[in-house]
Amino acid sequence: MHPPEETLLAFASGQADLPHRVMVEEHLDRCAPCCGALHEITAAGGALLAGLSPVPPPEGLWEELRRRIENAAPGRPATALPGMPLSTGARRELPADVEVRWRRTLARGARYAVLARDPFTGGVLLVGHMPPGRFFPRHRHAGREDTLVLAGGYADEWGRHDAGQYAVYPPGSQHRPLTDAGEECWVLARLERPNRLLGWRGWLERLLEGRSGARSA
């Protein structure tokens, strides 16, 4: 599974938010077809832009451009994050001062940390880590959720998700992922509705929902 076309388009045109940039960079590192698609989009977009008449730039564009230019400066070190299976491209997109604060969940052995938050879209990037052969309780996605498997894999009601695969869960969807036996599972996730997930009440609420769902399953 690959990022949706509109996400690749947003990435190619510089409109993708920080979580999407990290996740698309990581996916491109492992996916030749998407690299090819991106080259086609870039070439077509350049031709199209050349024929457009100028419009006033959106608010915040200058600040974002400056940030991107600073980030793209040659020699900018890739953010370290030791032990995390991330590509150099993805590490370069991440803020240099990421402080990983692991949080436990009510699922035994599962933990997650917030890696970044986009100031313009409010999109949040999480890294998650699960032991092998373990269920994460059933939960509902309040908003769209993008996931990218970094290592290991999992299966859920939607299918199998192996390392490098990208999936989009629509708002209101539910699942109960089971990590593959024999390998720890690492994922990146982008959430559009951070408030519900990040507050401890939201977590508790979601996990309790999951537990009652698991009991009745």
Ligand SMILES: [Zn+2]
């Ligand atoms: Zn792809």
